[in-house]
Amino acid sequence: MQARAVAKGQRMKTSIATVSLSGNLSQKLEAIAGAGFDGIEIFEQDFLASDFTPGDVGQMVRDAGLEITLFQPFRDFESLPEPYRSRAFARAARKFELMNQLGTDLVLVCSTTHPAALGGIDRMARDFHDLGDLAKRHGVRVGFEALCWGRFVNDHRDAWEVVRRANHPNVGLILDSFHTLARRIDPDSIRAIPGDRIFFVQLADAPAIDMDLLYWSRHFRNMPGEGDLDVTGFMRAVTATGYAGPLSLEIFNDQFRSGLPRLVAQDGHRSLIAVMDRVRRVEPALPADLPAFAPPAPVAGVEFLEFATSAEEAPGLEALLRSCGFEKTGNHVSKPVGLWRQGGVNVLVNTDASGFANSSYLVHGTGVSEIALMLPDARAAFERASALLAQPHAQAAGEGELSIPAIRGVGGSVLRFLDATSDLGRIWDIDFRTSPAGAGAGLTRVDHIGQTMPYDEMLSWSLFYTSIFDAHKSPVVDVVDPDGLVRSQAVQSGGLRVTLNGASARGTLAGRFIEDSFGSSVQHIAFASADIFATAAAMASRDFPVLQIGANYYHDVEARFGLPPALVERMRLANILYDEDAGGQFFQFYSAPRPDGFFFEIVQRQGNYQGYGAPNAPFRIAAQKRAARPAGMPKR
């Protein structure tokens, strides 16, 4: 609720095209209004397919607290010979009447792809001048957009020249980041256009894929920040012109068309706030139409991970922790929460039969319910997250205990913010009674956290992390499971590394985990060791249920990397896998999966290795599936 107030209070006017969401018109309006947008673009087809009169639609939009910022598209207008030209004007007159009934004054004309069109910049300008006269008589305005596959106009600079020559107050330019950036047109060329001649701005990002422009545009667009286009550079240029109209998302995306409209709309609004925040930070001289909130900060590290479980299931989890070298070194002052420690790693085991942990346990079973991050300034980070529409999480703290700022994260789990500069840095003294930990098995910190989710949620959660924190994404990697593909997106912010694993096939290890744990959650935690062979030996002596890796793997890895046979033999004995990149070397081993598919991983990074051992994932997954299957059972 608080987040909503911040979003509504800003001056930047936000809008989204109805094509960006699934559902019927009423469902879309509800989702768009609920996410805090000011307006919508009505895509003509959405209107034509509905049973409402134009007057009804206008009323529905206004009743939802929204305005119609744009009606679109009007196609194949300019540079036609007769009789097409007259027909195009007659068609335009009809649409202008419709716009009056809808209650909107701006229409988007996209550059022609008509086979009979003649082209010619002055012919196009004349047509637009005449259309401007017609528009004026109807009290509406016309904006010209260059489709990047337009026959004669496919560049905003040419569209601007047409508009400039049309020289009519009712005719202006419409910019769409996709069309400009997809053709790699320098967005700074926009800075030369007067802001008051830009009637409307559409924003969309897209992943860098080499394909036909039209197909790419109609199926793969995504929210600013979710793709690889320089939407920030585009918006900096737009802002520099003095443009003060709506920022409108126009996202043609197959996945969004079937997603939950409420979530897609919320991601859209978050992406607009994030992109304008980036604009003001990269180019502070530009006017900022956003309320002030803290800049994104890098995460220093993971301070604790909390498992929600029950008194019955806790011993199994604690045995696994003990086998990793953890020791129970403390208890919460008022709740049944145990602290398990080793090196810089803190794991909490919560068996509370009430409150959030219990709800999490009841929904997901034993699993990670909370992740606490160490930040430069926890309250500033919380304020920023709230401004970016994160859902705050509050649970009353006991007398004298810390009230730790928290938001909801993946799968409804909780993300807590701590810092070293306030009382929050003394959490172990204030909220816990602790005793010193022993030597452990050499685990030093959390290296990364693997969160598994349906493929459809991946973009959403990567936007969540990259907009709230100072974070960057690695390219998505495909992980081959024998029963389907899992895509993995790594996001890193300072000392926090998260891998978002998106499963669409239910038979994959990740897909089964989602089913077994009823939704997205942490499927694995990787701990770092400075000497993985010593750690493996220490854990083996504590009966760690190591994942057995087959001999075939070691023959291959020796040949592939030219590793010394003695090293490979040590790896084989300890079930350690290997990878390397330009920066350095990487060693890793795993636990067998728990019955629900959860597992631990131990890693050692050498030099500047930046990956996660993705080339080993198929072997790891096959081994985990073997380990999870009772001996003698045929595969599924």
Ligand SMILES: O=C(O)c1ccc(O)c(O)c1
């Ligand atoms: O794909 C299209 O045809 C289309 C139509 C209208 C737009 O504003 C646009 O960017 C693309």
Ligand SMILES: [Mg+2]
């Ligand atoms: Mg467009």
